[in-house]
Amino acid sequence: MPTILVKKIYLLIVPLLLLNSCDKPVSTGYIDADDPLIIYEGRFDFTNPKSPRFDWPGTSIHAVFEGSKISVKLTDGNNDYNIFIDGRFKTIIRSDSNLVYNISDSLSPGMHRITITKRTEGIFGIASFEGFVLDKGKTLHPLGLRYKRKMEFVGDSFIAGFGSEGDSPDCEFSRETQNNHIAYSAVLARKLKAYSNIIAISGTGMTRNFGESSGKSQMPFPNYYSRTCFNDSLEWDFSGYQPDAVILRLGRNDFWEKPFPKGADFRSAYIQFLKTIREKYKDAHIFALCGPVGNDPHCNYVKSAVRELKDDKIHFVKVEAKLKRPDDYGCQFHPNKKGHQKIAAFLEPIIKKALDW
16 A cells, blocks of 8 residues: 555656756747737738738738747748838748748847738739748747727729839839838828728729729729628628728729719719728728829719718818829839828828827
8 A cells, every 4th residue: 555655656746847857848930820929910811820811912910039030931922022120121022832931041139020011912812821930949029019090091003002113104013013011001001100901902993993894893892892801702800900090092993084984873882982981980080082193083073972971080182292204103104102102291191180190
C-alpha cells in the first residue's frame, strides 16, 4: 500500500516539475490571419477566419510586429498592394502564383508597424489573406491608438482610383495604373483620421452602367452595395460597421453617353438608394456628390432627390475643385494624385463643418 501511494505522488510531481522547469515555447514566427492583434479595415469575409477573403479597393490590414523580417501570405494572382512599414511606403506587391511575398529581411531591431492597402478594385478578382511570417521567436504586439471616426465611400471610378497613377489623360487603364491609396476617398479618410470602407466599382451608375446599349442596366451599382465582396453574393453585416459619414458619388456614368436613362427613373433610383443607406445607418451624415467634371446633367436630379427627403443629415455637394488638363489627370481623363488631392481639399472643410470634426 505505501508503495502505491509513493508512485501516485511521483506521477503528480513530475509534470509539475516539467512545467516549472521548461521555458515558454518559442514562437515559430508564423502568424495566422485570425490573430487578434491584426486589424482589418474594410469589408472581409471571415467565413474561414484563417483565410479571410476580400476584393474592394482600399481594403487594408494593419499590425505591429517585432524583428527584422516580415513576409505576407496571400492567395491571389491578379491584384496589387501597397506595403507601408512604420508609415513609409516600402514596396508594391504585384500578386502572382506565389503564396508568400517577402517584404523585408533587414529591418532594424525592435518594433515595426506594417500596413497593407489594396490598390486595385474588385474587377481584378478576389483574394485571401493568410497571415505573416516573422523571425523565429518573434510575435505581433498591440497596435496602440486607433481612430474613433468611421467613414464609408460609395460610388464609381473616381472613388475607386481608376487610372490614378497614369502618366497622361491619353493612357489606357490597367492594373498597374490603379492606386486607391491616392484617390480622394483614401486621402480624405487619412486627413480626417478615420477608418474607411470603400465600396466602389468603375463604370457603374445608379441606373445605367457605362457603355451599355440600353438606358437602363440590369445590374447597376445598388445591386452590389450589400455584398461583402464584389465577386460573390454573401451579404454584408451592416451592424458591424456604422460610419459617421457616407460619401456617395454616382450618376456620371448614367449620363456619360446616350442613350441616357429617363430623368424620372434616375431620380427615383437615387432617392431609393439614399433611403437604403439611411436604413443601414440611422445616424450617419450622407454627402451626395456630383462633379467635378463639367456640367453634369445628373446634378439637378441629385440635388432634387436630396431636397425631397428632407433629412438634415443628407447633404448635396457639387464638387467645384478646378482640375486642369492635362496636369491633374491620369488615364482616360480620371484624376491623378494631384487631381484627387484637390478634390479631397475641397471636401474636407465641408465634412468637418457638418460633423463638427
